[in-house]
Amino acid sequence: MELSCKTEYALLALLELTNHYSSGEPLQIRQIAAEQNIPDRYLEQLLATLRRGGLVRSQRGAKGGYVLAREPWKINVLEVVNCIEGQDAQATDAGREAKTVEGMVIWEVWQEAGQAADSVLQRQTLQDLADKRESRCRLDIMYYI
Amino acid sequence: MELSCKTEYALLALLELTNHYSSGEPLQIRQIAAEQNIPDRYLEQLLATLRRGGLVRSQRGAKGGYVLAREPWKINVLEVVNCIEGQDAQATDAGREAKTVEGMVIWEVWQEAGQAADSVLQRQTLQDLADKRESRCRLDIMYYI
DNA sequence: CAAAACCCCGGTGGAGAACCGGGGTATACT
């Protein structure tokens, strides 16, 4: 199961915004891009998609930037993926009319697998990811002691 | 989660071979292709991959064709997918070295989702799919009575 | 020997992923 650059960059950006959430200040595209080594013109595009999907809010002009649209514990990974990849990451049955019974049976098994994966992603919020990152950093520090 | 044409065609072909398994006779590429509406030059390629992966056996020359290499209840959907898409459908961590802790955290969540999907596919054998197909056909017949 | 059917290898066209450039618009600050 391929993790696309788009999805990875989107999640990295949202994690940055999560880490910055308590300050309430907008974070600029170029700051996020520099911090996470993301091409900033591309990130601009992804953030626009996230804004249209209601996951972030933007502020134009001087002192502008992006903030999360909701608390990080209320944004789960699945909705990020669906926003970035399009709803077709979930329900591609519209374009793929199974012509035979066999095709339908295969399709259903595939859907079931997809739903199992989605279920995992839906259980993870941005806050969970940020917490994992925190505990990972803490482990690293303990190695140095 | 995208079901590629490759995987779908491979599974359709293997289902045909499953339905034909009890006869013990090889099934020709062009027969399978016609039955399931698969481009036969492409199917040839896919069956070659399945043969190299040990899922089917081939017989060259007149009266030749393909048979399953094992009993249909001993071949699960996950190994078909891995054979067709390559092992990278499972372990793409080799090419994607996460440079930051954030990247690693995201990657792990993604792996977990992939494993949930794989687990579903691993539980389904070709026999299971064939049985589902059978009961689906029986349902259709009951609608006509 | 001839026909049938797999085997092998390389190729093409088109879609889309990854990324970028240029110009416009909104906002804060002086």
Added chain:
DNA sequence: AGTATACCCCGGTTCTCCACCGGGGTTTTG
């Protein structure tokens, strides 16, 4: 009002790879 900053919008490019195909070779049967 003017200027600088930073998002907004739209379109474009290059490259990869998916889906599929063509041509010729090799094996097997009758």
